[in-house]
Amino acid sequence: MIALSTARAATPAFFAEAAAASSLADGAAPVTLTHHLQTIQSYGARQHYSRNETIFNQGDEAGHVYRIVDGTVRLCRHRPDGRRYVVDFLLPGDVIGFVESPDQPVSAEAVTEVSLVAFPRACFDRLARDSAEARKQLLCHMSESLLSAQQHLFVLGCQKATERVASFLLRLAERLDVMSGERMDLFMSRQDIADHLGLTIETISRSITALRSGGLILIPNAHQIIIRDLVALRTLAAEG
Amino acid sequence: MIALSTARAATPAFFAEAAAASSLADGAAPVTLTHHLQTIQSYGARQHYSRNETIFNQGDEAGHVYRIVDGTVRLCRHRPDGRRYVVDFLLPGDVIGFVESPDQPVSAEAVTEVSLVAFPRACFDRLARDSAEARKQLLCHMSESLLSAQQHLFVLGCQKATERVASFLLRLAERLDVMSGERMDLFMSRQDIADHLGLTIETISRSITALRSGGLILIPNAHQIIIRDLVALRTLAAEG
């Protein structure tokens, strides 16, 4: 029942939007869902959460749409038996809960200090109702999410431990706009990464060590990495 | 960048839509994307494909939206090194390629004999532009796809081989509306299932054997199964 396709062209713009708050000035079309949300900025309530605080729980009524201003959020599914799956990490500029829905299908938790803007569902719906452009961006955004999920399905379905870690680091670097050779912060814990990649914390640790030993990355400290050999890393990840 | 939520209420209707061609008569609201497509049925071209025939390839221009009338389709990503990932299987009533996109992010291949209706992208877009209701259904449909993908991420990320197979069988039974005790056709090959669940063909075979040995299912033949102990199967799948 899946079926999809994607607005690939929208990807770069979406990734870049966190930085381009002023937007619209720099050439191409970085108009995204986030920009449309800014037109209703005044209706949004600024909220702050501290580390590991819950923003909303799976099953909660989905009364708001959130735009992350600062910090990192993890979306996860918790299970009765304690198992947890981290669906994705969200970064500044990302939007959560953008679909008509009676309740939240996942929980959202602050990985770091987080500040975000919460828009009442009604405002969001009104925006979508009144603006064809906003609607289009909403569809693009959902396509992005779907493509992203499918890409990750491939990672979980086909790749080995070290390949998964390589894919994870590459995607994170892309989203954070961190260049090869620059330090990249890993705000999430090894456990978070493990639950996102379907591995254990020990395997994550060993994979990272293996990448370091192979000279693909540098590790100034446990929560920063530097991509040293981008080509080799990409070959490993081999995103087909 | 994920973020999502879902129109859970839309699920049953969507699953049921394949059967409810006349629809709209039976009480609740089985109005879905498919029904809206039927309003532009006359613009669609009926097409037929035989087993293993390609409907479109990854990277092809996305010029059409397809509604499956009969048969089973697999969406997959092929990789240079031969690895393949089956994103999902599509059944009668399902819609493919419903998002603004320059090209197809996955390939679509006929698992069985397939007949479908192909709508020009422009017709589909016009429908979405002119009908608020159709737009809403489109969003619900995408939400469904996204939730489905996320559910599957959980399966690949957290579950063991036998649990994955149990989840797969349960979801298939639900979608095909096959009751416990009834025969269910498995149109796809073990290899298809393996590539969908991130396992090997041998492991699929062993898992199915294990489920049979445990009395959870019966296997009249290699391409049919009967769910014998629904509760135990659900416990195994443990979809949290």
Place this chain on the structure above:
DNA sequence: CGAAGTCTTGAATTCTATCAATAGGGGTGG
């Protein structure tokens, strides 16, 4: 009826998880 392809089953190998212990880092309180 025979052949090709698919599925099942078995044995050995490989990868990851699990169990266990140590090391490192950050925060708190003295």
Place this chain on the structure above:
DNA sequence: CCACCCCTATTGATAGAATTCAAGACTTCG
């Protein structure tokens, strides 16, 4: 400001699960 403690990460050894390699059985189709 430093020492201590707790939490997190790393590393090692072992066990377990799935893959791989290999062979045989069953279907299906010509």
